[in-house]
Amino acid sequence: MDLSDLHLPYGVASWAQLRGLGVTQSRLRRACEDGDLRLLRRGWYATRSANTSVAAAVAAGGVVSCVSALKLHGVWIPPGPRKMHIRGREAAHRSGAHRYCKQYAPPEREVDAVDGIRTALRHALKCLDEEGIVVVCDSILHQQMLERSDLDEVFIGAPRRIRRLLDRCDPGAESGTETMVRCRLRALGMRVRVQHRITGVGRVDLLVGDRLIIEIDSVEYHDRSPEQIEKDRRRDEEAARLGYVTLRFSYRRVVHEWAQAEATVLDLVRRREHVKQLAG
Template sequence: MDQPDYSEVLAAGFGVASWKQLREAGMTRTELRAALKNGTLRCLRRGWYATPWADSTVVSAVAGGGVLSCLSALRLLKVWVPGTSDTVHIRARACAHRTPGATFCEQYGRPESEITSVDELAVALRHALKCLDDEGIVVVCDSIMNLGLLEPSDLRVVFQSAPARIRRLLDRCDGSSQSGTESMCRFRLRSRGIGVRSQVDIPGVGIVDLVVGTRLIIEVDGYEFHSSKEQFEKDRERDRTAVELGYLVIRLTYHQVVHEWPAAEETIMDLVRRREHLKPLMPTRELVSDDT
């Protein structure tokens, strides 16, 4: 008879599982006591156990009285979440023994039972709707769709208990966005009434992040650190080609979007005010666009 294998349930919980999960996987009380004695597992709180390799944020959430949820769970699931805070977002029942000072999140609608150490994506997102501002919600949903984790119809279900103002943000989401900073830039410009198209395929240039008006291309770095020298050179060659075709090109770094947006925005708005973005291209290259 094969020995029960608990690795799958522990891996699914990033190294943390409840006694209920372990028992359903075939673990006996005797095996649990042995695991605790030899250090294979340790008790975080009553009924919850962790391996030595367990993710530290999950350990913190469960030891704190709940399970990992909201922004922390989204980050662990590889969703692009704005900000760099190391705050651990926890979901717990109202009657739970909570660690003082920990961040406990709520959601729109009735809370789910705490079954796993890390909330599934839909539950984590429902809680994030109360922790994020409008821009953050759009950025996160863009990332979720781009990664193929949820479809627009799935998102509508997640949002159904939220206020109408929050539900309307789904109309501003775009799963084609290739980075959180691209989503941020698009959201901010559209909030200023600027018409922006995402992931536009320009003959001779390729796909660019954003196009404003007829000819203003905005390329946005998705990461805080620079790409390779080869990619840098390739990007500049694309820019040169675009300029030769009559386009204006603005490249924004991660830092400019996240930390210096007012200056970046003013550069864009100056071109828009002077209607530089609407000047015609070569007839064979012109893009169809609505005036802003």
């Protein structure tokens, strides 16, 4: 049996998974002798092309979980320290090591080298702040990875203050930065609509009050095409003609310079720029 014929996510698998795929002990031994597989720790193996970070997490005594697993699954993750989040077996937690992520429940049995979305999210509930939790849940809902009922189940066992965050989630949010701005403005008492459609303009990321449009870049400015930039400028021009005020916040502005951006929004709101009568 050629190992390349096996479907091994991230190139890392347990002996139980290999056995389930038809690998015999003799084939496993030959693969290790030939260098096609290497032992990471008891019962876990990596191929020659295994994902380096995933293999390192398993070799360290756990599996990839929490925000690291969510990111591998394509969930939008708030910016933070670049470290691998792993969870350990029950024995690992008893060892007193502090590098393992935990959940609001006893440790679960390891199944895959990278946890599924449900398990990863349960652990992220203890690693992320409240805004971060809403960000990842918005991303999961928007991409239809899970439904709201699934999230209700995942949140079982979490403190009430964490469970109540589900009421702040919105599947309409198209990016994490959009969620971040929405949460921050609503926390200031502003009425914010998500992905609101304006005749002649189209959908806008956020509409504060009646006429303050806020568009948010989910990536750095230089990653946007000239065509997209020109399209955005034309949209802003049409919105101005109709009497709307438009603010555009870059990824950097939202993530690293929010205090200044927030001050701009507050100044406009204090001047009632968000509720003035629109042009006919």
